Amino acid sequence: MGRIIAIANQKGGVGKTTTSVNLSACLAYLGKKVLLVDIDPQGNASSGVGVNKGDVNQCIYDVLIDDVSVKDTILETKVENLHIVPATISLAGAEIELVSTISREVRLKKALQEVQADYDFIIIDCPPSLGLLTINSLTAADAIIIPVQCEFYALEGLSQLLSTIRLVQKHLNKTLAIDGVLLTMFDARTNLGIQVIEEVKKYFQDKVYKSIIPRNVRLSEAPSHGEPIIIYDPKSRGAEVYLELAKEVIRHG
Ligand SMILES: Nc1ncnc2c1ncn2[C@@H]1O[C@H](COP(=O)(O)OP(=O)(O)OP(=O)(O)O)[C@@H](O)[C@H]1O
Numbered sequence: 001m002g003r004i005i006a007i008a009n010q011k012g013g014v015g016k017t018t019t020s021v022n023l024s025a026c027l028a029y030l031g032k033k034v035l036l037v038d039i040d041p042q043g044n045a046s047s048g049v050g051v052n053k054g055d056v057n058q059c060i061y062d063v064l065i066d067d068v069s070v071k072d073t074i075l076e077t078k079v080e081n082l083h084i085v086p087a088t089i090s091l092a093g094a095e096i097e098l099v100s101t102i103s104r105e106v107r108l109k110k111a112l113q114e115v116q117a118d119y120d121f122i123i124i125d126c127p128p129s130l131g132l133l134t135i136n137s138l139t140a141a142d143a144i145i146i147p148v149q150c151e152f153y154a155l156e157g158l159s160q161l162l163s164t165i166r167l168v169q170k171h172l173n174k175t176l177a178i179d180g181v182l183l184t185m186f187d188a189r190t191n192l193g194i195q196v197i198e199e200v201k202k203y204f205q206d207k208v209y210k211s212i213i214p215r216n217v218r219l220s221e222a223p224s225h226g227e228p229i230i231i232y233d234p235k236s237r238g239a240e241v242y243l244e245l246a247k248e249v250i251r252h253g
């Protein structure tokens, strides 16, 4: 059965999508069968792997709200072994529509059960909120990866995320684990970045991945070409480190 990993942090712009897209692509590059699930109405992960949203007939919205089979939404990507369930802006209404739906927190979990055996990893790119889309993701997941940007307010908001994780563990998903905390957009030229690393390590200890994602221009350019870094610029530092991260994630089993 595939391992389901949610990439979540309610804070915006910390590198969730960059990590979802590039970790997925690197896992696929290493020979794993990977399904990337875009559950953010912004649909950035979808465009990041080259999906033209105008061409998408059915997306994760239809799965969550209209009981469409997830199999009917899966698209192939340029990367061998990497498939995606795309999101479009229609998903923006789901957060509110889900409120009055039966078993509203477990809809994604149920939907993914149908395809879990077909993949080694299912990676979910969460939106920047702790609403029902993120709750569905944490309920479906075996583990969570928390990207933390190496900047001054890095730890702010994390206590809220951790208490949400505890609530999900208590009521919806006993076995949800933190796979790791991922430091992103690290700039070795600043003392601040180094301080943040120390602070995050003090707090999360061995839960912090050894791979630290550097600030890398190629990583920020790749999405506009609809390509993960491993295709856009496989020799870049960004590609190297996401590949290291993928190996760490595989080792965690
Ligand atoms: N390591 C990096 N080096 C350079 N730029 C990066 C890096 N990681 C992310 N970025 C850029 O920072 C911005 C935010 O990253 P990203 O979209 O991955 O964050 P996010 O957490 O998914 O945001 P949101 O909360 O809006 O979903 C993007 O423009 C992205 O290209």
Ligand SMILES: [Mg+2]
Binding pocket: 016, 017, 018, 040, 044, 126, 127
């Ligand atoms: Mg995002």
